[in-house]
Amino acid sequence: FASRDDSTPLVVYDPAIAEWQYRQQLLMLDVEEALKSGDMWLEYQPKVNIRDGRTVSFEALIRWRHPEFGRVAPDQWIPLAEEFGIIHTVTLWVLDRACRDSHPLRAKHGQDLSIAVNVSAKDLAHSLFHEEAGAIVRRHKLEPANITLEITETAMMSDPETARATLHTLSTMGFRIALDDFGSGHSSLGALAQFELDELKIDRSFLEGVLDYPARQKIMIAAMELGTSLDLDVVVEGVEDEAIALWLHQFPGLHGQGYYWGRPFNLRLRNH
Ligand code: C2E
Ligand code: MG
Numbered sequence: 001f002a003s004r005d006d007s008t009p010l011v012v013y014d015p016a017i018a019e020w021q022y023r024q025q026l027l028m029l030d031v032e033e034a035l036k037s038g039d040m041w042l043e044y045q046p047k048v049n050i051r052d053g054r055t056v057s058f059e060a061l062i063r064w065r066h067p068e069f070g071r072v073a074p075d076q077w078i079p080l081a082e083e084f085g086i087i088h089t090v091t092l093w094v095l096d097r098a099c100r101d102s103h104p105l106r107a108k109h110g111q112d113l114s115i116a117v118n119v120s121a122k123d124l125a126h127s128l129f130h131e132e133a134g135a136i137v138r139r140h141k142l143e144p145a146n147i148t149l150e151i152t153e154t155a156m157m158s159d160p161e162t163a164r165a166t167l168h169t170l171s172t173m174g175f176r177i178a179l180d181d182f183g184s185g186h187s188s189l190g191a192l193a194q195f196e197l198d199e200l201k202i203d204r205s206f207l208e209g210v211l212d213y214p215a216r217q218k219i220m221i222a223a224m225e226l227g228t229s230l231d232l233d234v235v236v237e238g239v240e241d242e243a244i245a246l247w248l249h250q251f252p253g254l255h256g257q258g259y260y261w262g263r264p265f266n267l268r269l270r271n272h
């Protein structure tokens with residue numbers, strides 16, 4: 001019986017990995033400076049009412065153009081910032097900017113417009129988060145009810161007790177709470193009932209093949225009906241083409257977000 005060749009070292013020094021890790025650390029050293037210098041900015045993507053096309057909300061999405069590495073997508077660095085313990089600074093900065101920008105956006109799109117900000121699990125673990133968030137909102141003469149905090153399933157599940165307690169406080173203060181990327185993580189359906197939610201964002205992976213496979217259609221419909229039956233605003237994420245938009249049109253009260261209705265835009269470059 002031939003066993004595995006155990007002369008193979010378990011950890012291999014790979015210069016490419018070492019280089020990558022070094023680059024990650026360099027990136028993290030630049031985060032706070034980038035927030036100040038203008039290398040980071042927010043873009044806003046609409047969420048629309050699918051039936052009448054009206055914009056009900058804008059989600060703030062962070063952008064970073066690094067002087068040396070160029071564009072760095074949030075998926076590439078946000079998880080690092082969480083690991084390095086600096087996501088909290090980022091989140092408060094995003095909330096502050098989004099509150100400021102909500103004034104021109106609301107003037108243009110209506111006062112009941114909600115501004116959505118992504119929040120990480122690490123933020124929810126921070127005991128002062130609700131106070132800091134409340135103070136920022138007040139400083140901009142807004143109500144918590146004007147702001148939607150988007151939290152991913154994974155964030156809620158990594159420390160459900162803390163997440164539930166913080167979300168309860170934030171919800172009591174009036175913040176709207178959205179469950180982001182629903183269906184992409186590893187929560188059980190029962191967990192949905194444990195959190196005080198206002199909005200359910202159905203992950204765009206649910207849309208793959210939805211027009212071609214009856215089974216996928218049924219799953220998509222079940223996910224949307226689950227949200228509606230829990231009295232949540234349901235947002236379908238990642239709608240890119242008209243065929244899917246038309247299919248979604250048959251469901252009343254549904255909201256959507258995706259390139260079909262609008263890509264994230266820079267408020268400072270375009271006249272919105
Ligand atoms: P998310 O919160 O689920 O945001 C939606 C992502 O999907 C955005 O990517 C958006 O640009 C993209 N998207 C929107 N419509 C479409 C579409 O029709 N098709 C496709 N393929 N993609 C679409 P982005 O901006 O790269 O952000 C990725 C993720 O990074 C976000 O996912 C969120 O989890 C995180 N993120 C972004 N900004 C922030 C932030 O300010 N703070 C935190 N903590 N996380 C952020
Ligand atoms: Mg989001």
Ligand code: MG
Pocket residue numbers: 180181201237
């Ligand atoms: Mg999402």
Ligand code: MG
Pocket residue numbers: 181
């Ligand atoms: Mg996502």
